[in-house]
Amino acid sequence: MAGPTIDRSLVLHVARLASLSLDEGEADRLAGELATIVEYVAQLGALDTRDVPPTAHVFLDRMPLRADEPRPGLTREQALAQAPSVEGEGFAVPAFVERK
Template sequence: MDDGKISSEQVRHVARLARLQLDDVEVEALRGQLDAILGYVAALDAVDVTALLPSFHAIPILSPLREDVATPGLTRERALAAAPASDGEGFAVPKVLEGA
């Protein structure tokens, strides 16, 4: 039943964007839960925000930029230490097709 705020198709689309494999049971469960949450947040629709700017940070931040000076990084051994797969030089990943 796709008669709420979000359809099963939308749930599948969002899951694809987020790279989450979901089975049909999970899709339906999430559809219901997201529907309830979206129903709750719909209360924001009534708030007048005309002429307001969004607050991406609540407090103005004036932090200095970084000087263009090299700092020590990781050795290759340490960089690759946690890799699920590596050839000793780089991170081995499932084959990437050029242009895929």
């Protein structure tokens, strides 16, 4: 397969998708490393897989679903106990709704 060019701008685009803030030095270094890895994995393109179904999971056929019944989970206190910031009965986060 014709490989894409892995440069700083592609790395920064992917980092945005992955919610990672990278500084430019880090982005340059990772661009070089990822280019090497992507070039290595491109060898898969040599295999003819036209009639081959994908494997997402090995034993999907023998995994029974359990009954969909409510049962007790963590208490609110347990769920909030590890949070970096709590307000009232919930997790506190910085503002994400734009103000008028």
